[in-house]
Amino acid sequence: MSVTIYTQSSCSSSRKALKWLKENNIAHTEKRITSQPLTLAEFKNILSMTEDGTDEIIATNSNDFKNLDVDIEQLSIQELYQLTQKYPRMLRSPIILDEKRIQVGYNEMDIRRFIPRKVRAFELNALQKLAVE
Known part of the structure; x- marks a missing residue:
């Protein structure tokens, strides 16, 4: 998973x-959007993964946005x-994504979704064993 x-x-x-x-x-690849602007393909991919479209990103x-005085709803992609x-x-x-998931912003609980499922299951199992003891 990348x-x-x-x-x-x-x-x-x-x-x-x-x-x-x-x-x-x-494993991750960092891309600084201020020095390496998104490609159109990246932008469309990010938008396609959001639940709330432009509101999310x-x-x-x-x-910058306030100074533009534009109505996003009226703009084409x-x-x-x-x-x-x-x-x-x-x-x-940040905008964090893999093949299936996207997260916009940093949230300590939500970012755990990027830990591989096997690792999360192992951690959960270990915690459950501790709780029983």
């Missing part, structure tokens, strides 16, 4: 997520993609 994490260098949540991935020996409270190319900080970060 995990890709899209980060921003100034983002503390991105740093926490990277640290967690390293501490848990999760666009940081509407970011200064191509237009939105072009905006994120020009203003990558309007994307939430």
Whole structure:
């Protein structure tokens, strides 16, 4: 399983997520969206994996977004993609994904979904044994 994490260098949540991935020996590829903008294919893939579409990945409270004064609902995918190319900080970060899952932002409980199932089952079994003792 390969995990890709899209980060921003100034983002503390991105740093926490990277640290967690390293501490848990999760193989990952980091891509800094401020210096390596998303490709159109990556952008479409991320959007296709979200449950809430643009609401999940666009940081509407970011200064970049506020200064644009645009209605996202009126933009085509191509237009939105072009905006994120020009203003990558309007994307939430980190964006963590593998072939089946996506997580936007850092949440200590939710990020555990990227631990392989066998490892999670082993940890759960160990905890259950401790609880019985």
